[in-house]
Amino acid sequence: MRQQELMEMAQNERDRQSKYRCRLLCCASTPCISSGALAVEEALKKAVEAEGLQAEVETVATGCLGPCSRGPLVTVRQQGRSDIIYEGVTPQLASKIIDKHFKGQAAPELEKQAIPEDWPFFAKQTKLVLAESGNVDPEKIDSYLAQNGFTALLHALREMTPEEVCAEMGKSGLRGRGGAGFPTGVKWDMVRKAPGERKYVVANGDEGDPGAYMDRTLMESDPFRVLEGMAIAGYAVGADQGFIYVRGEYPLAAKRLEKAIRQAERKGLLGSRILDSNFNFRIDIRMGAGAFVCGEETALMQSIMGRRGQPVPRPPFPANRGLWGSPTLINNVETFGNITTVISKGATFYASYGTEKSKGAKIFALAGKVNNTGLIEVPIGITLREIVYDIGGGIPGGRPFKAAQTGGPSGGCIPAEYLDVPIDYETLQKLGSIMGSGGLIVMDDQSCMPDVAKFFMEFCMDESCGKCGPCRGGTVQMHRILDKITNGSATMEDLDRLQELCMMVKETSLCGLGQTCPNPIYSTLRYFRDEYEAHIKHHQCPAGVCQFTEKPLKIAVA
Amino acid sequence: MSEAGQGKKDAGNGGEDPRYKGIDRVLKRLQFKQDGLIEVLTAAQEAFGYLPEEVMIYVARQLKLPFSWVYGVATFYHFFSLKPQGKHNAIVCLGTACYVGRANDIVDAISKEYSVEPGHTTPDGELTLTTTRCLGCCGLAPVVVFENQVLGKETPEGTVGKIRTVLAGGSLGTVAAGQVEEASAT
Numbered sequence: 246m247r248q249q250e251l252m253e254m255a256q257n258e259r260d261r262q263s264k265y266r267c268r269l270l271c272c273a274s275t276p277c278i279s280s281g282a283l284a285v286e287e288a289l290k291k292a293v294e295a296e297g298l299q300a301e302v303e304t305v306a307t308g309c310l311g312p313c314s315r316g317p318l319v320t321v322r323q324q325g326r327s328d329i330i331y332e333g334v335t336p337q338l339a340s341k342i343i344d345k346h347f348k349g350q351a352a353p354e355l356e357k358q359a360i361p362e363d364w365p366f367f368a369k370q371t372k373l374v375l376a377e378s379g380n381v382d383p384e385k386i387d388s389y390l391a392q393n394g395f396t397a398l399l400h401a402l403r404e405m406t407p408e409e410v411c412a413e414m415g416k417s418g419l420r421g422r423g424g425a426g427f428p429t430g431v432k433w434d435m436v437r438k439a440p441g442e443r444k445y446v447v448a449n450g451d452e453g454d455p456g457a458y459m460d461r462t463l464m465e466s467d468p469f470r471v472l473e474g475m476a477i478a479g480y481a482v483g484a485d486q487g488f489i490y491v492r493g494e495y496p497l498a499a500k501r502l503e504k505a506i507r508q509a510e511r512k513g514l515l516g517s518r519i520l521d522s523n524f525n526f527r528i529d530i531r532m533g534a535g536a537f538v539c540g541e542e543t544a545l546m547q548s549i550m551g552r553r554g555q556p557v558p559r560p561p562f563p564a565n566r567g568l569w570g571s572p573t574l575i576n577n578v579e580t581f582g583n584i585t586t587v588i589s590k591g592a593t594f595y596a597s598y599g600t601e602k603s604k605g606a607k608i609f610a611l612a613g614k615v616n617n618t619g620l621i622e623v624p625i626g627i628t629l630r631e632i633v634y635d636i637g638g639g640i641p642g643g644r645p646f647k648a649a650q651t652g653g654p655s656g657g658c659i660p661a662e663y664l665d666v667p668i669d670y671e672t673l674q675k676l677g678s679i680m681g682s683g684g685l686i687v688m689d690d691q692s693c694m695p696d697v698a699k700f701f702m703e704f705c706m707d708e709s710c711g712k713c714g715p716c717r718g719g720t721v722q723m724h725r726i727l728d729k730i731t732n733g734s735a736t737m738e739d740l741d742r743l744q745e746l747c748m749m750v751k752e753t754s755l756c757g758l759g760q761t762c763p764n765p766i767y768s769t770l771r772y773f774r775d776e777y778e779a780h781i782k783h784h785q786c787p788a789g790v791c792q793f794t795e796k797p798l799k800i801a802v803a
Numbered sequence: 804m805s806e807a808g809q810g811k812k813d814a815g816n817g818g819e820d821p822r823y824k825g826i827d828r829v830l831k832r833l834q835f836k837q838d839g840l841i842e843v844l845t846a847a848q849e850a851f852g853y854l855p856e857e858v859m860i861y862v863a864r865q866l867k868l869p870f871s872w873v874y875g876v877a878t879f880y881h882f883f884s885l886k887p888q889g890k891h892n893a894i895v896c897l898g899t900a901c902y903v904g905r906a907n908d909i910v911d912a913i914s915k916e917y918s919v920e921p922g923h924t925t926p927d928g929e930l931t932l933t934t935t936r937c938l939g940c941c942g943l944a945p946v947v948v949f950e951n952q953v954l955g956k957e958t959p960e961g962t963v964g965k966i967r968t969v970l971a972g973g974s975l976g977t978v979a980a981g982q983v984e985e986a987s988a989t
Binding site: 275276278279280312313314315316452453454455456457458461462493494495531532533534535536537548549550551552553554555610612613614618619650653684686688692700704708710 | 837838839840841842844845875876879880881882883897898899900902903935936937938939940941942943944946952953954955
């Protein structure tokens with residue numbers, strides 16, 4: 246495909262869309278589908294047909310809008326008017342939408358479901374990566390092209406050398422969104438400079454952290470953006486093969502990506518001689534099979550090669566020796582989602598968001614004890630208070646905020662006294678947590694901290710791959726001590742032993758899973774030590790969660 | 804062991820057991836590359852519902868891999884099961900948000916009602932109770948997947964009730980529709 250054709254296709258789609266007086270955008274990502282979005286879409290289509298409005302009204306299934314607990318969501322987009330979003334739409338309400346907007350009938354039950362325009366959930370967000378999510382049809386490439394899709398790839402291929410692309414990434418200050426925050430430009434340059442005949446690009450979509458679903462949403466809602474980002478990366482580092490590793494629990498994401506790859510190949514936007522250049526790039530999907538450790542980059546590569554997903558020591562880093570011994574670029578799916586923004590809007594624009602050291606915006610999955618749960622994208626440097634109380638709408642029942650857990654099993658808890666610190670990579674690390682992939686779980690006073698630590702340790706114990714001793718045995722022992730604390734049989738010596746173990750596992754484990762798995766214990770001990778002591782000394786659980794069924798061995802003997 | 808493998812190999816080629824055809828198709832598509840082991844096993848599990856030993860032997864022979872290698876991969880990933888699964892599968896999400904929403908109580912309720920431990924199947928082969936780590940529907944926590952439908956905002960009694968309906972021969976469709984209305988009313 247040539248530049249001209251690309252522009253024409255985009256224009257055609259825009260013309261087609263503008264023919265409709267109104268477009269009904271029905272969110273069809275996993276959370277909304279589970280609340281019945283497909284039935285709503287069907288009902289909308291039927292109602293449009295029954296009224297004979299097919300020529301004027303188009304019903305489109307789109308990606309995620311964000312407030313997932315309020316689904317199914319339907320956006321009514323009328324020409325020359327601002328969008329109206331309805332929450333909790335049922336098939337019955339779907340026909341009311343047609344009645345109200347096209348027949349002028351009053352529908353009080355529908356009014357109630359309209360989301361107010363100035364709702365802080367949307368007002369406080371900055372959508373860079375999710376800009377088109379909820380706007381484009383993830384199963385139609387034309388819909389993406391109409392929003393200037395693939396122009397960033399075109400720009401990179403035509404106007405920039407691979408060096409310049411890497412330099413632009415460096416200038417943008419983009420950092421890896423998988424959690425560690427490694428500068429993307431530096432990584433790309435390393436792979437570009439690494440000697441090797443074949444090189445690979447891998448998108449890490451093995452999003453295992455419980456409570457995190459940013460990558461799934463992005464793959465489901467805007468798969469073309471991920472593909473385009475990967476293609477640009479392929480051009481920048483000199484790779485001609487890419488893999489997307491999709492978590493096994495995400496069948497819908499895999500289906501949509503597969504469809505997207507096929508459509509892009511047919512249009513000559515992936516495959517050989519992309520956009521009439523000398524650049525060839527293929528993308529294949531690899532499905533995970535349920536192993537948390539495969540989110541670790543070396544384990545993930547083992548899994549792509551069809552082996553047990555066990556990490557291998559670094560160095561050599563994947564940038565030098567990765568898949569089949571060739572230099573391999575591994576980035577998180579969300580990182581690839583940022584690429585088109587950096588290229589098409591420029592590094593300076595991108596760098597205008599965020600803090601001095603952490604640029605851009607980050608997607609968080611807001612969940613737990615908070616009124617508005619869902620997916621949000623906020624500029625890095627926003628405070629936790631803004632997220633929890635403005636975007637999240639506070640805690641149900643007006644209960645007090647106790648802590649926010651970020652970074653999943655590798656992260657930690659941030660207590661109430663730090664509600665006003667800016668959220669960026671460095672600050673979170675100083676507080677004993679990590680940015681992580683973006684799960685943010687809010688807890689109120691009904692959550693017991695030693696129990697939360699136990700929950701995460703059980704997770705790590707189950708998911709430890711078993712290759713290195715400290716992680717395999719350490720997680721079991723740490724879990725045992727936490728179990729003792731929560732059932733009342735622990736003594737203060739156990740607490741010291743727990744801390745010792747944490748240090749040992751952290752310092753001596755092979756990969757990130759083991760090195761970070763004590764973090765939930767560290768951070769809860771740091772901020773909620775009194776709770777641990779209440780459990781051990783007084784057999785009291787301040788949150789009222791733990792049942793003390795056992796007694797310490799020593800006392801029982803005495 | 805080798806006899807069983809040999810027998811099934813013939814079955815695969817001779818087409819005695821049609822389920823081997825699905826595996827053969829994937830093997831050919833991947834050109835018998837050893838890197839494709841996980842995909843082949845996924846296809847095998849889809850065809851058989853689990854991974855019987857003779858199927859793993861068959862896959863090992865076809866890919867020219869040692870059986871221990873195939874067994875190692877099959878036991879490493881949670882997705883693969885070496886035991887037959889129940890007719891119905893209830894998957895309870897134990898991700899952080901569901902955990903905070905007391906998903907543990909749901910597991911306990913099902914496990915008590917049907918005397919089945921998580922990860923196991925009832926003796927009559929009707930119900931398998933599985934737990935999983937985050938399905939990414941945290942806005943609907945706690946989440947249960949039953950009959951391939953994601954059910955949100957579950958309660959211990961509600962979930963057990965739905966399982967009882969389905970096991971008694973009812974369908975989830977009517978229950979699920981009620982569930983949606985209930986959720987939107989809150």
